[in-house]
Amino acid sequence: MKVIISITPRALFASATLALAAALTGCGSDPEPADPTPVVERYVEMVHDTYEDTVFGVTTLKGTVDDLTATPSEASLKAARDAWIAARPSYGESESYRFYGGPIDDEDGPEGRINAWPLDEAFIDYVEGAPEVGIINQLQSFPDITKDILISQNEKGGEKNIATGYHAVEFLLWGQDQSTTGPGARPYTDYVTDGTGTAENQDRRAQYLTLVTDILLEDLISVEVQWEPGADNYAASFAKDPKDALGKMLKGMGSLSGAELSRERMNNALQEQDQEEEHSCFSDNTHADLVANATAVQNVYLGRYGGEDGPGIDDLVAATNPDLDAQVKADLDAVLGAIDAIPQPFDQAIVSEDGRAKIQAAIDALQKVTDDIVLVAAELEVTINLEE
Amino acid sequence: MTPPLSCPPRRRLSLPASLAAAGLCSALFAACGPAEAPPPSIPQDVMSGGDTTIFDDGREAFSYPAKNLTREHKDTFFLGNTTFNRNWVQAPASVTSSDGLGPLYNATSCSACHFKDGRGAPPETDTEPMLGLLVRLSVPGEDAHGGPLAEPAYGGQFNHHSITGVPPEGSCFVEYEEIQGTYPDGEPYSLRRPKLVFADLSYGDMAPDAMTSPRVAPVMIGLGLLEAIPEADILALADEDDADGDGISGRPNFVWSAGANAAVLGRLGWKANQPNMRAQVSGAFLGDMGITSSVRPDADCTPSETACAEAPNGGDPELPDDKLDRVVLYSRTLAVPARREYDDPDVIRGKQLFEAAGCASCHVESFQTGPFEIEELSNQTIFPYTDLLLHDMGEDLADGRPDYLATGTEWRTPPLWGIGLVHVVNHHEYFLHDGRARGLEEAILWHGGEAEPSRESFRAMSAPDREALVRFLESL
Numbered sequence: 063m064k065v066i067i068s069i070t071p072r073a074l075f076a077s078a079t080l081a082l083a084a085a086l087t088g089c090g091s092d093p094e095p096a097d098p099t100p101v102v103e104r105y106v107e108m109v110h111d112t113y114e115d116t117v118f119g120v121t122t123l124k125g126t127v128d129d130l131t132a133t134p135s136e137a138s139l140k141a142a143r144d145a146w147i148a149a150r151p152s153y154g155e156s157e158s159y160r161f162y163g164g165p166i167d168d169e170d171g172p173e174g175r176i177n178a179w180p181l182d183e184a185f186i187d188y189v190e191g192a193p194e195v196g197i198i199n200q201l202q203s204f205p206d207i208t209k210d211i212l213i214s215q216n217e218k219g220g221e222k223n224i225a226t227g228y229h230a231v232e233f234l235l236w237g238q239d240q241s242t243t244g245p246g247a248r249p250y251t252d253y254v255t256d257g258t259g260t261a262e263n264q265d266r267r268a269q270y271l272t273l274v275t276d277i278l279l280e281d282l283i284s285v286e287v288q289w290e291p292g293a294d295n296y297a298a299s300f301a302k303d304p305k306d307a308l309g310k311m312l313k314g315m316g317s318l319s320g321a322e323l324s325r326e327r328m329n330n331a332l333q334e335q336d337q338e339e340e341h342s343c344f345s346d347n348t349h350a351d352l353v354a355n356a357t358a359v360q361n362v363y364l365g366r367y368g369g370e371d372g373p374g375i376d377d378l379v380a381a382t383n384p385d386l387d388a389q390v391k392a393d394l395d396a397v398l399g400a401i402d403a404i405p406q407p408f409d410q411a412i413v414s415e416d417g418r419a420k421i422q423a424a425i426d427a428l429q430k431v432t433d434d435i436v437l438v439a440a441e442l443e444v445t446i447n448l449e450e
Numbered sequence: 451m452t453p454p455l456s457c458p459p460r461r462r463l464s465l466p467a468s469l470a471a472a473g474l475c476s477a478l479f480a481a482c483g484p485a486e487a488p489p490p491s492i493p494q495d496v497m498s499g500g501d502t503t504i505f506d507d508g509r510e511a512f513s514y515p516a517k518n519l520t521r522e523h524k525d526t527f528f529l530g531n532t533t534f535n536r537n538w539v540q541a542p543a544s545v546t547s548s549d550g551l552g553p554l555y556n557a558t559s560c561s562a563c564h565f566k567d568g569r570g571a572p573p574e575t576d577t578e579p580m581l582g583l584l585v586r587l588s589v590p591g592e593d594a595h596g597g598p599l600a601e602p603a604y605g606g607q608f609n610h611h612s613i614t615g616v617p618p619e620g621s622c623f624v625e626y627e628e629i630q631g632t633y634p635d636g637e638p639y640s641l642r643r644p645k646l647v648f649a650d651l652s653y654g655d656m657a658p659d660a661m662t663s664p665r666v667a668p669v670m671i672g673l674g675l676l677e678a679i680p681e682a683d684i685l686a687l688a689d690e691d692d693a694d695g696d697g698i699s700g701r702p703n704f705v706w707s708a709g710a711n712a713a714v715l716g717r718l719g720w721k722a723n724q725p726n727m728r729a730q731v732s733g734a735f736l737g738d739m740g741i742t743s744s745v746r747p748d749a750d751c752t753p754s755e756t757a758c759a760e761a762p763n764g765g766d767p768e769l770p771d772d773k774l775d776r777v778v779l780y781s782r783t784l785a786v787p788a789r790r791e792y793d794d795p796d797v798i799r800g801k802q803l804f805e806a807a808g809c810a811s812c813h814v815e816s817f818q819t820g821p822f823e824i825e826e827l828s829n830q831t832i833f834p835y836t837d838l839l840l841h842d843m844g845e846d847l848a849d850g851r852p853d854y855l856a857t858g859t860e861w862r863t864p865p866l867w868g869i870g871l872v873h874v875v876n877h878h879e880y881f882l883h884d885g886r887a888r889g890l891e892e893a894i895l896w897h898g899g900e901a902e903p904s905r906e907s908f909r910a911m912s913a914p915d916r917e918a919l920v921r922f923l924e925s926l
Contacts (some may be wrong), residue, residue, distance in 0.1 A: 163508045169874050171509075182537040191543070219536040219581055221561035321514075325528040333529050336547065429521075447505035449514040449785070 096303040096381045104365045104372035106289060106297045106313055110180045112156045120279045123231070127275045131268035134253035143235050146228075152281075153177065153228065154354025158362045161317035162310035165288035165296045172281035175216055175234055180338050181224035184235050185215075185271070188261055190238060197225060197250050198266045207269045209277055226277050229342065234271045238346035239337065243412060244347040303422030309444040311375065312328050313394050315359045315378035316435040316448040319397075324428035337409040348408035352401045352424075359431065360394040363438075375438065383441050390434045397431055400424035462846070469744070492618040495815070498713055499672055499786030500830030505911070507790055511871045512671050512721040512801045516785045518826045523779065525569060533773050534567075538739055540613040546797040549762020552740035553616040553751065556584050556610035556772050560734070560777070562582040567784050570667030570926060572644070576625045584738065584884060585622055585646060587656070588851055595706035596713065597723075598853055601660050603653045603754040607737045608662075609704025616757040617652035617837075626886075631895065633916075639894060643846075644651035652759050653754040661851035661858075665720045671868050673718065674782025678819035678827045679838065681715050687814065698811045699838030699899050703862070705854045708745060712848040713854075716757045717838050720883045722862035727782050728774075735769055735777075742767040743774050759817040780822060786832075786867050791925045800922025803915055807907035812837055812863040812900070835866035837926065844898020847882065859899060870924035874895030874920035890923050 105323040151178075160167050167173040183189050187196040197204050197215060204211060216225040224230060237248025251260040253268050261267070288296040300307050331339035340348045361367050365374025380387040404411050404420045409419025434449075439446045499634040502516035515527040555653040557563050563570045563582040570582020578812045588598035600606040604619050612618040626642040646662055685702055692699040703716035707725040716722035723729040733743035742749060745765055753759035754844065791797050804810060815837040822828045830891040840860040850858035859884060869890070873879045879889045887893035897905040906915060 149563070169507065169509060174509075184539070185537075217565070219557065220535045220559040221539055221565065222561075223560060321524075325525065326531075329525055330528055332531050333525070334532060334547075338531060415850045449517070450508055 079206050086211050096378045098308045098378060098442070099301075100344045101302040101365060101371040101375060101378060102301050102307040102311075104160060104374065105307070105362065106301055107291065107369075107372070108361065108365065108367035109156070109159050109284070110286065110289040110291060111296070111370075112159070112287055113154055113282060115365075116149070116156060117279065117280045117286050119145075119152050120275070121151050121280055123274050124279055127231075127271055130250070130382045130405050131253055131272055134250045134259075136250055139235065139248075139250040142346070146231060146235055147350070148343065150342070150347060150350060151354045151357075155358045155361060155367070157322070158318045158358035159356055160315045161322075162447055163313075164300070165285045168235060172284060175213065175226045176222075176230050176278060176281050178217065178224040178226075179341060180343065181229050181233065182220075182222040183344075185223045186225060186230055187217070187267065190240065193262060198270050201263075201266075207266055207273065209273050210299045211275060212270070212273055226274050228278065229344075231271065231278065232344045232347075234267065234274070237260050237450035238259070239346065239409065244407070246344040253386070263336050276323060305444055308375070308378075308442060309439070309446050311362055312435055312442075312444065315362050316325045316432050316439075316446060318355060319428050319435065320432035320448070323359075324432070325426045327352065327355070328421055328425050328428075331408070331412050332418060332425070335412050337412075340408050340412070343409065346407040346409065349401075349404060350372060351407045352404070352408070353398065355390060356394075356397045356401050356428070358396065363394060364392060375442075377444055379438055385439055386434075392430070392436060393427065393430050395432050397424065397427040400427040452655055454457040459657075464912070466791045481557075483648065494831060495833050496789045496792050497831075498789060498833045499657040499675055500832050502672075502675065502783075502785050502826065502830060503788045504785040507787065507871060508873065509566065510876050511787045512669055512784060512868060514785045514787075516674075516783045516826055522828065523783065523826065526779050528778050529784055530778075533777050534564075535588065535768075538741060541762050541768075550741055550768030552611070553749070554619060554755065555611050555613075555740040556607070557611075557695070558739065559582060560739075563738070564670050566875050568874050569669045569878075569880075571878045571880045572664075572666065572884070573624050575625050576647070578623075580622055580624075583624070583664055583666045583777075584608065586665060586851065586853075588661050589657045589659055590661075594742055596854055597706055598851065600752070601610060601657055601754055602758045604651075604656060604660075605750055605752045605755075607750075608648075609740070609750075612758075615760060616755075616761055619653060620651040623647045623649065629739045631760040633913075635913065637794065637913060639891070639895065641892055642886055644857075644884055653752070662851070663720075663849040663851040663853070666841055666880070666885045667722070667862065668885065669868055670781060670784045670820045672786040672832070672865065673727055673730075673784070673832060674822070674824055675786070675819055675829045675832050676717055676834060676836075676838065676865065677782065678822035678824075678830070679717075679817045679832075680820035683817060684715065684717075685837050688839055696808075696811065697806075697903060698841065700812065700837055700841055700863075700870075701855065701860070702838075703840055703853075703855045714852060716862075720861060720864070721856040722838060723856065726789075728778050731778050731781055732769075735774075741769050743769040743772055745774070753884040767914075768878055773823070774892055779824070782827070786834075787871060790870070791921075791926050794925070796921050797925045798922075799915075800918035800920070800925075801913065803919045807911075807919070809902040810835075811904075812841055812857050813837070813866055814863075830861035832869060833926075836863045840865060841903060842899035846898050847896055849883070860901055866923065866926050868926065870926050891919050 123145040124146040130138040130142045161175060165171060184192060184195040202442045209230050212225045217223060236246035239246040255263055255264045327341050337343050340346045343349045363375050365372040375385050401424045404424060405417050411421060434450060480687060494879045499529040501518045504514045504517050506514060508912060515524050536548050540551050541549040543549040550562055572583045573580055583894050587601040587606060587608055589768060591599035593599050608620055608622055609619050614815055626828055629641045629643055631639050679688060688700050688702050690699055690701050703722040704713040705716035705723050705725055707714045707729060714725045718724040718726055718730050732743045735741040735743055736746040736750055758835050815835055816833050816835040819830045833894055840856050840862055842859045843861050848859040852858055881887040882896055887896055894908050
């Protein structure tokens with residue numbers, strides 16, 4: 063690594079503009095690390111903005127699901143699928159706000175209900191060769207489909223027994239993906255209840271889809287309110303200790319870029335060459351999910367979300383180590399470039415020579431970013447306890 | 451650029467925020483290269499797994515790879531995790547990589563019982579099917595290798611699930627009886643004694659002298675570290691005839707190892723009846739899910755279970771060696787979380803009380819691991835709070851079912867590391883081999899036999915002292 067010990071005029075300027083205590087320590091000419099307060103305040107703001115967008119996206123989705131279940135047709139199914147795809151980027155960009163026991167994934171946090179995967183589709187509905195399986199088709203075990211039932215069944219009896227969340231909705235809209243060129247092709251007639259529909263239990267399927275979308279919306283709102291500015295909530299306590307908050311921000315970034323994205327969401331699929339291991343396997347939306355997750359990491363570093371760029375970790379790093387800042391920015395860009403280069407759909411990329419090489423390159427780029435985050439933590443003298 | 455020679459050791463990143471010393475020169479030191487040295491402020495016994503220790507006290511606290519794993523091993527770890535979580539299905543199925551479930555089984559995935567790599571729970575009601583709790587079966591006598599002699603009709607383990615076309619073995623439920631007790635200071639408590647109730651047996655009555663042993667799925671952390679403790683250090687603690695007169699007579703179990711083709715020291719399982727993780731994992735795949743592997747190649751069907759024997763399988767073996775190897779590595783390298791609140795005065799006092807009551811005679815605090823095939827687990831100072839030996843725990847806890855050298859009243863001292871995080875990860879606090887204890891206090895109160903004097907010391911403590919001791923356990 064390039065070692066910077068001497069202080070630069072630019073670093074001094076940057077720390078001054080951030081209203082930082084630039085007092086020099088007695089043991090060298092380095093400045094104290096910059097005051098992270100404005101960066102933490104910006105983070106709180108963008109976290110709230112992101113969750114607000116997730117709520118907006120799923121509210122829209124909810125409207126299309128209501129249309130689909132009321133009047134099933136090619137058009138209403140397509141509208142619901144489009145709304146699901148449109149709802150995904152904001153959630154993907156929120157995933158760098160995980161991994162430190164915040165509202166999304168503290169002891170009682172809803173993360174396991176929101177985005178758990180990979181899911182065993184036979185836990186929810188019929189699959190090829192097994193028309194009788196799944197909560198929807200098991201009338202004896204589940205005479206009524208209610209929110210409480212779905213919540214209590216989620217993760218019951220195994221980590222793949224997922225009853226709720228984005229991917230449950232995804233499966234109910236697309237069905238199993240048996241295609242090598244496109245996504246799953248569940249017919250809209252799976253929701254037709256006048257006796258001409260396909261598959262069994264169309265009314266129960268519609269009920270399931272409606273309730274599972276409601277649960278998703280409620281869970282996202284429960285997280286959003288914890289980040290509402292000016293309220294007596296998690297955000298208020300989070301901002302009280304900016305240095306601790308900075309550690310959490312970096313831990314969220316590094317946990318997503320390291321273990322979660324590069325290993326669980328990419329390397330596992332690459333090594334197993336198994337569609338079951340791709341993130342959005344029914345809709346073939348995995349590539350967009352990867353982009354959103356990589357963007358999530360970049361967003362926190364830059365203090366940027368949705369085109370609005372505020373004080374970020376980059377400003378703190380630039381104040382004492384502009385070379386490191388430049389390196390991190392370049393490495394974050396490289397990740398997005400590498401993911402962009404992966405051919406679509408992802409479930410075919412994992413079995414093609416070109417696709418596999420490009421996925422490996424993106425994994426390597428993510429590893430570099432994860433290493434960078436450790437360096438940034440050292441630079442800013444914060445403790446991140448990054449487990450990857 | 452040459453780093454200045456005067457650089458002090460760089461502060462490690464893996465410290466809790468509360469420990470972060472305000473190093474005046476840290477920005478400078480950060481540029482001094484990756485010199486690693488533990489800071490003097492963190493007590494060694496906080497790093498429960500040595501260099502493998504991770505810092506997390508959330509819902510994923512039991513699910514991380516050992517901190518010091520190489521990148522290559524971490525990749526394998528996460529692949530092992532996918533197989534650990536995979537739901538197996540009945541053969542034949544379109545997803546051939548995960549078919550072969552059963553014919554008879556307890557669960558469809560490892561994570562069903564070891565949810566988030568944590569601890570299983572007994573049923574909440576007397577009508578709820580078991581998950582995370584299984585029942586071993588045997589009749590008096592020994593098998594060819596000195597192990598338990600399987601129940602003739604139902605085999606060595608009760609399987610209450612089955613694939614289509616094969617009758618399940620039946621149902622098993624747990625009923626409880628409340629037993630009232632009182633501390634010497636007058637405070638009352640209540641313990642619940644479980645009773646197994648079998649119903650709907652498909653293959654006739656069990657043998658009249660059949661013995662049962664209910665066992666919950668244990669937490670998966672630190673298992674490779676336990677394997678890496680030198681055998682001599684475990685045997686050195688054994689005191690079969692209580693020569694030192696302290697009332698504690700730890701005994702090693704010696705169990706059959708197919709790999710070694712010999713009886714070897716048992717380390718794992720509630721009765722120390724498994725020699726190593728490879729045997730443990732392949733045994734669980736077969737016994738719990740009906741998945742064959744090269745280590746356990748034969749389907750587990752008794753002569754009475756003809757439909758079981760005739761059912762199609764999902765490959766020969768159903769779990770290929772590469773996947774078995776990954777799950778074994780995964781199961782060996784799940785990290786132990788660091789202790790929390792270790793500097794709280796009550797916790798410190800609780801530890802002294804734990805030692806004064808003699809708990810540490812069996813829950814031995816620390817070992818040094820030896821050389822091990824996973825280099826990262828070698829030569830670590832660890833704090834598992836177990837001696838891996840068998841102890842007579844009294845009639846109240848006894849299952850009455852011998853397992854190799856373990857008698858019907860003996861249990862292996864279970865490790866205590868991570869025990870304070872079970873409620874966070876698994877949302878319950880059911881402890882002991884069958885989950886009968888509703889919290890750590892009840893678990894202590896069930897201790898009998900060799901542990902009776904320690905239990906009585908605990909009962910005789912003042913309420914604040916009892917609370918301090920429990921708080922110490924919660925810090926592990």
